[in-house]
Each structure stands twice: as C-alpha cells, then as structure tokens.
Amino acid sequence: MLQTRYWFLTSPLLCILFLPSLVVPASGQTTSPGDTKLTIKAVLVLTPEFCATESKKGDFWSGKETFQTGKAACSELEPALRGVFSNLTRVEAPPSSGEAQLVLLPRFVDVGATKTLGAFSDREMVVLLEWTLKDKSGKTVWIETVQGSAKHHMGNAFTYKKNRKMVVEDSVKDAAEQSAGKMSASPELRKLADGNSN
Amino acid sequence: MPRTNLVGIVCTLIALSLVQPAYAGEKFPEYPVHAAGDYAVTAEKEGLTIGLQPVEDLREQKTYFHTELTPKGFVPVFVVIQNGSSGHSFLFDKTGITYGESGSGGNAPDAHSKAGEATAVASLAALSFVGAVVAAKLMANATEVQQDILKKEVQSKTLSPGGSVHGFLYVPVQKKGPREKIHLRVPISRADTDETIVLDVVF
Numbered sequence: 001m002l003q004t005r006y007w008f009l010t011s012p013l014l015c016i017l018f019l020p021s022l023v024v025p026a027s028g029q030t031t032s033p034g035d036t037k038l039t040i041k042a043v044l045v046l047t048p049e050f051c052a053t054e055s056k057k058g059d060f061w062s063g064k065e066t067f068q069t070g071k072a073a074c075s076e077l078e079p080a081l082r083g084v085f086s087n088l089t090r091v092e093a094p095p096s097s098g099e100a101q102l103v104l105l106p107r108f109v110d111v112g113a114t115k116t117l118g119a120f121s122d123r124e125m126v127v128l129l130e131w132t133l134k135d136k137s138g139k140t141v142w143i144e145t146v147q148g149s150a151k152h153h154m155g156n157a158f159t160y161k162k163n164r165k166m167v168v169e170d171s172v173k174d175a176a177e178q179s180a181g182k183m184s185a186s187p188e189l190r191k192l193a194d195g196n197s198n
Numbered sequence: 199m200p201r202t203n204l205v206g207i208v209c210t211l212i213a214l215s216l217v218q219p220a221y222a223g224e225k226f227p228e229y230p231v232h233a234a235g236d237y238a239v240t241a242e243k244e245g246l247t248i249g250l251q252p253v254e255d256l257r258e259q260k261t262y263f264h265t266e267l268t269p270k271g272f273v274p275v276f277v278v279i280q281n282g283s284s285g286h287s288f289l290f291d292k293t294g295i296t297y298g299e300s301g302s303g304g305n306a307p308d309a310h311s312k313a314g315e316a317t318a319v320a321s322l323a324a325l326s327f328v329g330a331v332v333a334a335k336l337m338a339n340a341t342e343v344q345q346d347i348l349k350k351e352v353q354s355k356t357l358s359p360g361g362s363v364h365g366f367l368y369v370p371v372q373k374k375g376p377r378e379k380i381h382l383r384v385p386i387s388r389a390d391t392d393e394t395i396v397l398d399v400v401f
Contacts (some may be wrong), residue, residue: 112345145353
C-alpha cells in the first residue's frame with residue numbers, strides 16, 4: 001500500500017525529469033535552412049564611431065542617463081555572427097568594393113529605456129539595430145531592423161550602475177542573436193551564398 | 199515614540215520599493231493589422247501594395263499610445279506594405295520616406311506632371327527621425343509611453359516574396375484646426391536591380 005502511494009508520487013516527478021531529455025534531442029535532429037552556415041566571405045564593419053555610440057536619455061528633472069550601446073555591440077556582434085557565415089572578418093572601416101563578398105554595416109536606430117520608482121521593479125530596455133548588407137559591387141542586397149530587449153531591476157543607489165550596464169548588455173546581446181537568426185533565415189542571403197558556392 | 203515613527207517610515211519605504219508602480223503594469227495594445235489592400239488609402243505598383251490608416255481619433259490614440267499625439271503636433275499613420283510578387287525581393291528603407299502637403303487640386307501625386315512631381319518632391323521632408331522626436335516631446339518621465347512609440351514605429355526591412363512590413367509613421371501636422379491633405383512618398387528598391395519603385399499616397 002505504502003509502495004503504491006510512493007509510486008503515485010514518484011511517477012509524475014520522473015516524467016518531469018526525463019521527458020524534456022527525450023524531447024530535446026528529437027527536436028534537435030531536424031535541420032532547418034538556418035542551421036547551416038552561409039558560404040559567404042563576409043566582413044563585419046565595426047567602426048570606432050559605432051563602438052563609441054552612446055545614447056543619452058532623460059533630462060535634468062527625470063535624471064539623465066547614458067547607455068553605452070556601442071561598446072556592448074562591439075563585443076556581442078562578432079561572436080553572434082560567427083555561426084552565420086563560413087568566413088567572417090571584423091574590420092574598423094568599410095573595405096573597398098570587391099574585397100569582400102558581403103559587407104555588414106550595423107547602425108543604431110534608437111534606444112528606449114523605461115524607468116521605475118522601485119529598486120526591485122523591472123525596467124525594460126529596447127535597442128533598435130539596423131543592418132545594411134552590401135555585395136562586392138557595393139550594392140545594398142539586404143536591410144533589416146532588429147529589436148533587442150531585456151529587463152533588469154532598476155536597482156538602488158548601490159546597484160543602479162551595475163544593473164544599467166547589465167540591461168544594456170543583455171538587450172544588445174538579444175539584438176545580436178536576433179540579427180544572426182534573421183541573416184541565417186534570409187532567402188536573399190541564401191541565394192547569394194548558393195551563387196557563390198556554384 | 200520617535201523611534202516607532204522611524205521604524206514605520208523605513209518599513210513604508212521598503213514596502214513601496216517592493217510594490218510595482220501602477221503604470222508599470224500598463225499594457226499597450228497592438229494596432230490591428232490587415233492586408234494592405236483592405237485599408238481606405240492604398241496604392242499598388244509592380245506587386246507592391248501599400249495601405250495606410252491615419253489614427254486621428256484622439257480616443258483611439260489614447261487607447262493605442264496612452265497619450266494624445268495630435269495636440270503634440272503629430273498624427274500616427276499605420277502603414278502596411280506587402281510584397282505580392284512571386285519572385286522579387288524589395289528593400290524598404292524608411293529613411294527614404296518623405297512627406298508634404300498635397301497640391302491644392304487634390305490630385306493623386308501619380309497624376310502630377312513631371313515638373314509638379316519634382317516640386318512636390320522638393321517640398322517633402324524626411325520622416326526617418328520623427329519617431330524619436332515624438333518620443334522626446336512627451337513627458338520626460340513617461341518612459342513607457344516613449345518606448346512604446348519607438349516599438350510601434352515602422353522599420354527598414356527586406357520584403358521577400360510574400361513578405362510584409364507594418365508599423366506607424368508619425369507625421370508632423372498642425373496642432374489645431376483641420377489638417378491639410380498629406381502626400382506621402384515611399385521609395386522601395388528592388389533587391390536584384392537598382393530600380394526604385396515609388397509608392398505615392400495622399401490622405
């Protein structure tokens with residue numbers, strides 16, 4: 001009787017523990033077009049100006065804030081895009097035409113961040129990052145805008161700066177991951193890659 | 199007795215810091231999206247269709263943005279652009295959008311003579327940074343409202359065959375009185391050639 005009771009308790013627990021482990025590999029077996037790298041020699045242009053991008057928000061009354069989005073982007077974009085292209089090089093200035101099959105030019109459109117009164121209330125940050133991709137002739141072949149976002153506690157007098165840095169880094173990281181996803185899934189870039197491999 | 203007051207104040211402050219402010223839970227409803235051809239103002243060229251819906255009713259502005267934008271000098275215009283072609287991709291770059299007051303004759307810009315068209319183009323102003331300007335004009339502490347305006351703004355995008363883009367444009371208008379007709383010019387280029395298709399709409 002006691003054993004039966006324990007079985008009723010343990011069986012749902014075992015299901016919760018082991019079911020995801022069975023499901024995850026099954027879903028991982030399917031290969032979508034986005035899973036394979038684009039066979040393109042791409043150049044990621046991260047200029048010193050872009051890396052130094054700061055967004056200033058607020059005023060004297062509400063409190064001025066500076067978000068160092070460029071600094072975060074210049075550490076997050078390259079690793080995120082490495083998985084997209086077969087060959088990715090980071091440069092500080094746009095190359096002359098013909099040097100790269102694809103030139104990736106990021107630009108911050110805008111940044112928004114909410115404010116909260118409570119230290120433990122979550123503030124949200126949104127980063128709009130626009131991509132312009134040019135082929136070797138300098139012609140724009142792809143444009144996309146991604147919206148990265150993240151939430152963190154506003155923080156108190158001691159934790160505010162650290163939390164602000166975290167919300168910037170996470171929202172930019174989200175934008176970088178979304179950028180990689182959009183580029184991988186783009187039929188225009190796949191077509192370009194197919195043209196290069198043939 | 200003063201000690202009890204101090205404890206009370208500290209407890210109240212701690213409690214306040216834990217409670218979410220009333221506005222933190224506010225939700226901004228999404229504006230309903232329809233097929234581009236279903237809107238009252240539409241234009242179509244080479245498989246590209248644009249549909250517009252100016253949101254001029256102040257109650258509607260309050261519903262979707264939690265603020266009234268017309269008294270601040272802007273009318274939000276919901277835009278849907280669809281690529282109905284089967285084989286061509288198009289590049290929609292929002293920095294190329296221009297607007298201006300429509301001609302007194304009220305003709306569609308497509309029907310204008312070339313000279314008229316050139317004049318109209320010259321008088322059009324860029325719209326690309328208006329979203330940020332609108333947001334900045336709002337109350338400084340209404341950060342959630344500002345952020346929602348940015349989130350809802352239409353953004354540059356590649357329109358693959360069958361793809362679409364939607365969002366708001368914030369067009370500057372007079373704060374008071376009836377507004378003039380607005381001429382919106384949306385250039386979209388083909389991804390495979392340098393050809394640019396211009397969609398003109400008047401509303």
